[in-house]
Amino acid sequence: MAAWTVPSEPPVVRELTGIWQATGKIVFSTTLASVSSASTRIERTFDPGHGAAAEVGHRARYDGGGADLAGQAIKAGLVDELRLFLVPVVVGGGKRALPDGVHLELELLDMRRFADGAVYLGYRPQSA
16 A cells, blocks of 8 residues: 555545555464564464454455465354455366355355456355
8 A cells, every 4th residue: 555655646545545554454474574564463373262363353354364364264253255256277286265164155245257257256154
């Protein structure tokens, strides 16, 4: 977001940048040595009973953490929306996109097909 802070940007973009920079963020990482934002802190483990997980559990985005972090958040019941992109390329192997041992009924919220054949699927887990 820092790169977006340009005087020529529309006021709404500058306002969004300010909100993003001021919002507290938690980065779950075992390898990151430091963060570049005063409003960001590092947690080494994701534990649903720990303060950081509970703190972000009300409204959080789990981005870029890959299948491991997302799977832990799904298992802990902290995820209220799943956004999946299916890309028409098979590379074989790799980590599962969703965790083992979890059963969720999902409500389709949004679906988009892109010109390259990729598909976006937005789901909301249904209450038990």
